Amino acid sequence: MYIISACLCGVNCKYNGENNLNEKCMDLFRKGKAILVCPEQLGGLSTPRTPVELKSSACDILSGNGIAITKDGIDVTEKFVKGAYETLKIAKEAGAAKAILKEKSPSCGVNKVYDGTFNGNKIYGIGITAYLLKKEGIEVFSEEDIEPNDEKLVYLDEYFKNKLKRRKFLELDDDEFYYDEALDLTECIDDVSDLPERVKNNVKRLVISLAEDLLGFVELDEISEATGLSIDEIVKIKNECEK
Numbered sequence: 001m002y003i004i005s006a007c008l009c010g011v012n013c014k015y016n017g018e019n020n021l022n023e024k025c026m027d028l029f030r031k032g033k034a035i036l037v038c039p040e041q042l043g044g045l046s047t048p049r050t051p052v053e054l055k056s057s058a059c060d061i062l063s064g065n066g067i068a069i070t071k072d073g074i075d076v077t078e079k080f081v082k083g084a085y086e087t088l089k090i091a092k093e094a095g096a097a098k099a100i101l102k103e104k105s106p107s108c109g110v111n112k113v114y115d116g117t118f119n120g121n122k123i124y125g126i127g128i129t130a131y132l133l134k135k136e137g138i139e140v141f142s143e144e145d146i147e148p149n150d151e152k153l154v155y156l157d158e159y160f161k162n163k164l165k166r167r168k169f170l171e172l173d174d175d176e177f178y179y180d181e182a183l184d185l186t187e188c189i190d191d192v193s194d195l196p197e198r199v200k201n202n203v204k205r206l207v208i209s210l211a212e213d214l215l216g217f218v219e220l221d222e223i224s225e226a227t228g229l230s231i232d233e234i235v236k237i238k239n240e241c242e243k
Helices: 023-030 058-062 077-094 128-135 156-162 186-190 197-213 220-227 231-242
Strands: 002-005 034-037 052-054 068-070 098-101 112-114 122-124 139-142
Touching: 002 023, 002 077, 023 034, 034 077, 052 112, 058 077, 058 128, 068 077, 077 128, 098 128, 122 231, 128 139, 197 220, 197 231, 220 231
Parallel strands: 002 034, 002 098, 098 139
Antiparallel strands: 052 068, 112 122
């Protein structure tokens, strides 16, 4: 069973009263394999509603050290947190092991969110609900993860089978390529503890690039698993690179 952001199945629950219909998500719902949720409505927000962005990381917000704020300056953190926990409750009661959530949403963003300035700037990060579900052991995807991406289709069960084999540039048969035998990027990190901080950061940037460009990893948890870096470290380094 999947949890899916309701807007991805045509429910008009976006902040502007519209939806983000995705046919693959809709197909799962039609087949009875998905339960639809809108964390922001579950938290008590109306539709339509004023746009909201996160002023801190989802982790900090759930720990009580950050806020979610509307474009006109109203703190709606409590409702976003409530919606996240209501979604988690539904997921557990339904026995859902996976979730497909709307990318860039302050609740549902999986890989990217807006930066809190309301200027349309996107950063690597995760929404409040997506973070909580992932923390509780539910695999989270965005709708972009189930669309063609760089000539490969990343689609749920097949994604799990191949997550340590996917790559852009290595032309090897599946039975010839095993991540742990071919390239262990974690070894690159293990040997830099005595180096100056600036050099260590450069090594980490290089290792992240190798995980993305050589091995073809696109998800933060994949890159973390491949490099041995925490997701927070990866997000920080990638955001610094984009400045």
